[in-house]
Amino acid sequence: MDVLVLGAGVIGLTTAYYLNAGGHRVTIVDRHPEVALETSYANGAQLSYSYVAPLAGPGILSKIPGWLTRSDSPMRFHPSLDPDLWRWCLQFVRACTRQQNVRSTRYLLQLSFLSRALMHKLVDDEPSLDFNYVRSGKLVLHRDANAFASAVGLLEFQRTLGCEQQALDHEACVQIEPALKAVRNQIAGGIYTASEDTADCYRFCVSLEKVLRERGVVFELATDVSALKHAPGGRVEAWAGTRRLPGEQIVVALGCASAKLLKTVGVGVPVYPLKGYSLTIPVRSCGIAPVISVTDFARKVVYARLGERMRVAGMADIAGYSRALNGHRLATLRREAEAVFPEAGDYSAADEWVGLRPATPRGLPVIGPTPIRNLWLNVGQGALGFTLATGCAQLLGDLITQRPTAIDCTMFSLGGRS
Secondary structure, three states, X not given: OEEEEXXXXXXXXXXXXXXXXXXXXXXXXOOOOOOOOOOOOOOOOEEOOOOOOOOOOOOHHHHHHHHHOOOOOOEEEOOOOOHHXXXXXXHXXXXXXXXXXXXXXXXXXXXXXXXXXXXXHHHHHOOOOOOOOEOOOEEEEEOOHHHXXXXXXXXXXXXXXXXXXXXXXXXXXXXXXXXHHHHHHHOOEEEEEOOOEEOOHHHHHHHHHHHHHHOOOEEEOOOOOOEEEEEOOOEEEEEEOOEEEOOOEEEEOOHHHHHHHHHOOOOOOOOEEEEEEEEEEEEOOOOOOOOOEEEEOOOOEEEEEEOOEEEEEXXXXXXXXXXXXXXXXXXXXXXXXXXXXXXXXXXXXXXEEEEEEEEOOOOOXXXXXXXXXXXXXXXXXXXXXXXXXXXXXXXXXXXXXXOOOOOOOHHHOOOOOO
16 A cells, blocks of 8 residues: 655654565655654664653652752753643643553563564664664663662562663772763662663664665655645545645654644644753764763763764753754753763764654553544654664554554553553
8 A cells, every 4th residue: 555654753764664564655755855854863872672661650750840940950841831731741740650650661661672673683684774783781870879779679670571680889880881980989880781772863764764765665855744634535635735645544753743733633642842952972082982871860861872973862851842952951961971971072072952852741652543544643752762663663564554563552552541
């Protein structure tokens, strides 16, 4: 069948890949002249398959007031009159229960482990892909002894969910990643997971575009989808201005732009942007930059090595749809990075970036059909878009083709989220 995929980020491109592999004729549409120029462009670069627990959890609400009053906090909230914002926040508060958090984490781990297997297969099957992919392992760094003790206490529970991790004291943390020597005395301990990867999401998308073009996938870039319109037979059509775009089936994979477009045909999705920031720093030839990926648990900052570059990413601003760079937030991110890895690279030459992560209140993506017979969703991956992309894409391809899915998709559907 002919499938129209709206969105040329990592979610849209991987969706097209699995649909094309299943024998479908695929067209990808995006408003930008090139692929992956929004959320997929300069994200945290960590493929964190074992770290997918939702932000909404039983301990988060007590931290938010303190975060909101500090200008350098990991999370900032900018209130507005937007009813979608307040609806999303109310749903987020309702999701902050232990029962809901554990349930969502179980589903997300199933999805992430599927994604890991598919990414490994994709790398093996497509040797032309060039995207700084490394099976690097990941160290979650704890500065607070109580927080570290709590993390250690969760190891057995994580193991029951399929996560293989180990606790390291501060000396072992520096031994496994010598670039941490500058903060040696600040480390209470760390949780190391060998199965995590790092990669450049933008380069992945650009490489995947080449593969898709070679296999007949059509790209209509610099094409802004202005509306979805109802059509006979309980279907919808996608329009770019006065031009109807071709496609028997339509997949919406537009990240944060999805909610607004879907409203034109009366479909609501609980997606709202969380604004995040990143720096990409050239690594000095004689510098001491991390080799494994590192997450600073207290600061909520992630570090990933991408060849001769280091990606630093973090923060979450609930500030609407603005993509304006906030100099203060970027300066805070730079200070954090310089304190942890002072000799890593040339911070004065850092590339600055901001992106909008399409988040749902429960942290679960929305994958599957809508009440409209030919309209499908692959949205709401939040900060885990790169991590979950392959799994989400294969699941949606199986649903469209009416094949059995590798895991239960109920909690990822619109109808299964109540």
